[in-house]
Amino acid sequence: MNSGISIKELAAALNLAPSTVSRALNDSYEISEATKQKVINMAEKLNYQPNPFARSLRANKSRTIAVVIPERINNFFAKVIDGIEEIAQEHGYHLLVYNTHEDVKKEKKILSLLQNGRADAIVMSVTSQTSDTSHLQKIHERGLPLVFFDRICGEIPTTKFITNDYESALKGTNHLIQQGCKKIAFLTLSKDLSITKERYRGYSDALKMANLTPEPTFSLYCKHSDEDNTELILKLLQSENRPDGIISSVEKLAISTYQAVRKTNLKIPYDLKIITFSNMSIAGILNPSLTTITQPAETIGQECAKLLIKKLTRPRQPDFLDQIIVIPSQIQIRESTMAR
Amino acid sequence: MNSGISIKELAAALNLAPSTVSRALNDSYEISEATKQKVINMAEKLNYQPNPFARSLRANKSRTIAVVIPERINNFFAKVIDGIEEIAQEHGYHLLVYNTHEDVKKEKKILSLLQNGRADAIVMSVTSQTSDTSHLQKIHERGLPLVFFDRICGEIPTTKFITNDYESALKGTNHLIQQGCKKIAFLTLSKDLSITKERYRGYSDALKMANLTPEPTFSLYCKHSDEDNTELILKLLQSENRPDGIISSVEKLAISTYQAVRKTNLKIPYDLKIITFSNMSIAGILNPSLTTITQPAETIGQECAKLLIKKLTRPRQPDFLDQIIVIPSQIQIRESTMAR
DNA sequence: CCAAAATACGAAAACGTTTGCGTAGTTTGA
DNA sequence: TCAAACTACGCAAACGTTTTCGTATTTTGG
Structure with missing residues (x-):
């Protein structure tokens, strides 16, 4: 061999x-x-x-970082990993990448496997199903360096990297209001997600500041397949009291919205405006082009990796502070939120 | 720790x-x-x-497979890795993933790092710059199990997994011809790529069978950034003798084409029809929706992994046959190739 | 009933590194 | 000039497994 x-x-x-x-x-x-x-x-x-294994055995270090994401076919996560890999490679670190497929069972299994020291550290974004966090707690208590990004876990006292979820959602919703929307819906994956909570807060506060009341039926929690999501959104669009604006917490729900709109007589942006968190490079060539809140994906990945590498390569580094580091998103206004 | x-x-x-x-x-x-x-x-x-390192040291096995791809923000490669990971996980194998960013220097460096046994096997798709293959040869001669997919390296006598590139390109080009195209251009990345050669053959043969002659200026080799590619395509579209049909070898060049078309007065599919190899889920919501040749990405990944796992887990398995395994693509006809 | 076989376990070596300790031989210093 | 310090290297242990070999005890068989 x-x-x-x-x-x-x-x-x-x-x-x-x-x-x-x-x-x-x-x-x-x-x-x-x-x-x-x-x-x-x-x-x-x-x-x-x-021989790297002899070295690892001797030094009790693997020069390997584990990356755990909920989805691989996703521009945001792909870019984050690119950022992590860039910094990791500079320091001779390797990347083990795991996809949980939004399945908390898989997440638990993977984290369980990572207990044995195969990786020196973990950087992850949790599943939309992750509400019980005992498996994360166990890893953290074991002393394995652990950082979160984007979909973070508040219960674990460690450093987390996110974008300005609240502020971006607030600004995004405000933008919709300024463009004339009165009935704005909020699309997201799961109530349990950190990003859902923050972005909802931004959405909600923006409505309140404009003296609009957030209707419960206008918050759509999608969990299933793309087809199911499209169906859900279609129902919302066909309901009597349909929204005239949508802010989507994740890229793929904006896509599903475009799919759903195709099955109606509605026209974006005339009958419905939409803005979404997204890292799609092709937002600009959609028809109509899609207004996005672009997260600083590569930077998030780089910062995660820098923090880990510092801890792993220098002697006697303190544990990660229990803090949230915010790297702002950028809103790119396109046709999908044009005023009539 | x-x-x-x-x-x-x-x-x-x-x-x-x-x-x-x-x-x-x-x-x-x-x-x-x-x-x-x-x-x-x-x-x-x-x-x-x-302890996995003690085990690896003892057994001289790492239960790890290295995956080397030229691009991470790419639906095709992401799906392939998902396929690999699925099979690998079933057998307790871990995935080290490396992105070469289409840079052959990085490819060489990564393969050099993989010489030390950190991974039990390598599954990869080469860079568009890869013409000298000595680094791949070295790995193979060392006896490290190596399989290629999609962008394969013919010089290395091992098993390769591809889609029916020739046939798909032929069919795709035929489809354009049937829809009325007379002047069909071929977009691709690099002449050196295996997929370029096969797909070009299909394109070329289809033209010949229809008594059309492939014009040299209609073969566009793009190597640079998306912006540069868009510029190149724009020039082609604005040239005196512009094409009325395009078959694109890779997803992102179809995107660049849409970008370029936006800067002209041309209308897809009336003035220009386009078909592309692609694994985009959103091809259907582009406007006009995009006719695609969808590669069986997950299956390719799964088959790669199955072959590797068989070799790694069973005793006394023969070396991989020097063969090419073809898994056919599916053509999904949409608006972008509609006849007028 | 006793040799032979089977059962169930332990001692120790080996995988390939790194590192604490020991030590010849050389250089330094007062 | 001679002890002290330094230079440059070797020996052996250790990291945590797995596996070969050995063996005490029990079971089997004729």
Whole structure:
């Protein structure tokens, strides 16, 4: 299989002890320059590659970060991972990536697997089903560095990275109001999600500030397949007292809304305006083009990774502060929220 | 850090030898049922988690598969990884995922890192820059199981999984011809890519069969940013002898085409018809909706993983055959290729 | 009833690193 | 000049598993 040579064989080829070779390769001050050069040259010549598992076993470090996301076919999460990977690679760290598929059972299973030290740290965004957080608590209590992003878990005292969910939702809703909307609906995945709560707060406060009352039926909690969501939204659009504006908490519900609108006689933005949290690059070529609240995905990933790397690579770092770091989104206004 | 208990401590708690505990946990026939139960119960009670690095070191296996892709923000690759992960998880395998960002230098660096046995196998899709394949050859010669999908490397004698690129491109081009196109352009990334060659062959043969001649200027090789691509396509569309049909080898060039068309007076499908290889779920809500050749992404991932797992989990498996396994795409006809 | 086989477990080595400790040989310092 | 310090390296243990080999005890069989 992995027929590489070991440090013993390398040492034998040099008539040196393995310990000397190890120190030479690790640039120890105890080894003379001459010897170091010899070792390095021979290592190059024989293509010596240190066995990562022996290293990990010895050092109790894996140089690996686990990333746990609820969805892979998602521009936001993909970009976050790109950001994490960028920083991780700079420091020689590898990424184990796990997709929970929005399934809390899978999330628990995966976190359980990660208890054994396979990864030095975990960066994750929880499932829309995650309300019981004992599995997360267990990981944190075990001392495994854990940070959250986007869909965070408030109960765990660690650092979380999010965008300005409240403010963006407030601004987004305000934008709809300014464009003339009176009956604004809020689309999201699950009540349990941190982002749902914050974004709903922003939505709700914006309505109140405009002396509009948030109707209960205008908050749509979608959990199922894209088809089911489209159906739900269609029903809302066909109801007697239909909304004239929509703010969507996640990208795919905006897509479902476009799908649903196609089955009606409604026209965006004339009969219905819509704004969504989204990292779609193609929002601009939808017809009508889609107004988005663009989350700083890569930056979030980079910041997560930077924090982890700092903790993992420097000696005696303190535990992560129980804090929420906010990186603001940018609203891109397009046709879907044009005033008539 | 990872303050779990070791098998020694577990053995001590049971007044047994570590070897006995190990055998008990691995359900060895040499251990009595009574002892097995005791061990299992105590392991549960003390939350014993075997150290994966000790195992890997001992067994020279990592239970890890490396996935190397050129782009993460891409529905096709995301779905393939989902497929790989599904099968891998069923067999207790973990996924290290690397994004080369279409950069062959990064590809080389990553493959170099993978030489040390960190992963038991590699499944990858090469960069659009990959023409020299020595780094891939080296991995293969080292005996590390390696399979390719989609963007394959013909020089390496191993198993490759692709879709019916030639046939799909042929059918897709034929479809354009049937819908009335006379001047059909072909968009792709790089001449070096396997998929480019096959899909171009299909495109070219379809033209010949219809007594049309493929014009050199109608083959667009895009390498740069989305903006540059849009510019390139725009120039093509504004040229004197502009195409009336486009078949795009990759999703994002179809998107760029939509972007470019927006800057002209052309109307899809009246002035220009377009079909593309794509795994976008939202092809249907583009305006006009986009005719696609949908690759069986999940299946490709699953098949890659199945093949690898078979080799990794069964004793004395032969090396992968030097063969290409074809899983057909499905053409979904939508508005973008409607006849006038 | 006793040799042979089967059962159930333990001791120790091995996987490939890194590192604490020991030590020749050399250099330093008063 | 001679003890002290330093230089440059080797020995061996340790990380946590799994597995080979060995063996005491029990069971089987003729």
